[in-house]
Amino acid sequence: MAEWMIYGANGYTGELIAREAVARGLRPILAGRSNAKVAALAAELDLPCRVFGLVDDPDLDGVSLVLHCAGPFSATGKPMIEACLRAGVHYLDITGEIAIFEYAHDQHDRAVAANVVLCPGVGFDVIPTDCVAASLKQALPDATHLALGFDSRTKMSPGTTKTSVESLGQGGKIRRGGKIVTIPMGSMSREIDFGSGVKWAPAIPWGDVSTAFHTTGIGNIEVYVATSPKQKRGLKLVNVLRPILRLTALQNMLKGRVTRTVTGPSAESRAKTPVFVWGEVRNDRGDKRVARIKTANGYDLTVTGALAVVDQVLTQRPPGGFYTPSRLCGADLISKLPGSGPLVVE
Structure with a gap:
């Protein structure tokens, strides 16, 4: 090689x-x-x-x-x-x-x-969801709307946590009519059976908002993550604080804290926390297809x-x-x- x-x-x-x-x-x-x-x-x-x-x-x-x-x-x-x-x-x-x-x-x-x-x-960003998107496009070629999501309970690594800190000040992202648009965090949600029971899930700014469009050509895309309903209040607070959360000084302080305090999950922890991935497409006639797959831990x-x-x-x-x-x-x-x-x- x-x-x-x-x-x-x-x-x-x-x-x-x-x-x-x-x-x-x-x-x-x-x-x-x-x-x-x-x-x-x-x-x-x-x-x-x-x-x-x-x-x-x-x-x-x-x-x-x-x-x-x-x-x-x-x-x-x-x-x-x-x-x-x-x-x-x-x-x-x-x-x-x-x-x-x-x-x-x-x-x-x-x-x-x-x-x-x-x-x-x-x-994990974005192989499983990208493959689900491509498979759903094959199953319903004239699909106009695509929703993707996952249920993961794994602990985050320092790098993933720092990326999450950056996203706090950027708001949610979805695709509408082929364009990426910003929405308030937590303003769009649904109940989804990812494969391990129905969970409440808000839309998040996941990579497939970009990649699934380039994979499928579908112009309306949302990505959801299974979350505790107790975190709704936290998401609303993030929206209120977005201008502050974008400040460079605060971002640097939060990322510094991540470096000092966050470690990635152990091999034992990863082995116990698989991921459930879900997707749904529909066309203008109301036809729908749903896909699911269970995968290894994201890391x-x-x-x-x-x-x-x-x-x-x-x-x-x-x-x-x-x-x-x-x-x-x-x-x-x-x-x-x-x-x-x-x-x-x-």
């Missing part, structure tokens, strides 16, 4: 991916901004390493593909995409951030010209999903351009990953 790199290998998810890669006999280059952390992990795993920041010119010499794992991607995604386009290096990441998906999509023509694959979201799925897409790009050599995971690897990608049950469409 050609040389490839995990950037952000010292983060919670990056390290999980690095360890699984070695267990499979792979030898990625480990990279990141922290010399001490990256070098220590590389020495332990007997892997090559590089240390650089994205403000500088990233060291991608001799690299065919970067799996970008250093969030929040609002700060790191665009610089790494630009570096990969300049260097002719394929770009994958594990983001769930709508703005990064949209930015990568906007670079499609440049990626085609450079023969570079741009495929953000090759983890374990990110590890196996990301490595599956790395293998797809390096062995199959698809032409350059912007891809969603299901468009790159097929709608059955999620069903092939460890811990996944069958994807059932009703």
Whole structure:
């Protein structure tokens, strides 16, 4: 296999991916901004390493593909995409951030010209929901409305928590008439049976608001997450405080607290917390299809999903351009990953 790199290998998810890669006999280059952390992990795993920041010119010499794992991607995604386009290096990441998906999509023509694959979201964000969206589109080709969602009780990693902090000041996001629009957090909700009983679920600004549109062409999209009804009051408070929550000083303070206090879930915890994924499409006549699948814990799925897409790009050599995971690897990608049950469409 050609040389490839995990950037952000010292983060919670990056390290999980690095360890699984070695267990499979792979030898990625480990990279990141922290010399001490990256070098220590590389020495332990007997892997090559590089240390650089994205403000500088990233060291991608001799690299065919970067799996970008250093969030929040609002700060790191665009610089790494630009570096990969300049260097002719394929770009994958594990983001769930709508703005990064949209930015990568906007670079499609440049990626085609450079023969570079741009495929953000090759983890739990957004492999399972993207595959559900693609399967539902196949089941109801004239669908005009798509709803997706998931029920997950796993503890969040530091990187995911920091991204959640950023989203507090941005409001909810849905797609209407092909356009991404902002709504108050908690203003749209429904009762959903994700596969483990009916749960109350508010709409959230999940990555599929971007990616599912590019996968299916459906112009009306919402994404829901199972949440306790007791949190309704908290969501309303977030809306009131949105202008304050956007302040840089407060954002930095909250993210600093995350760095000091948040750790990712243990292997034992991950094994006990699978995810239930759901989707629904309907057309203008009122026809409807519903899909469900039970998957491994989101972090374990990110590890196996990301490595599956790395293998797809390096062995199959698809032409350059912007891809969603299901468009790159097929709608059955999620069903092939460890811990996944069958994807059932009703």
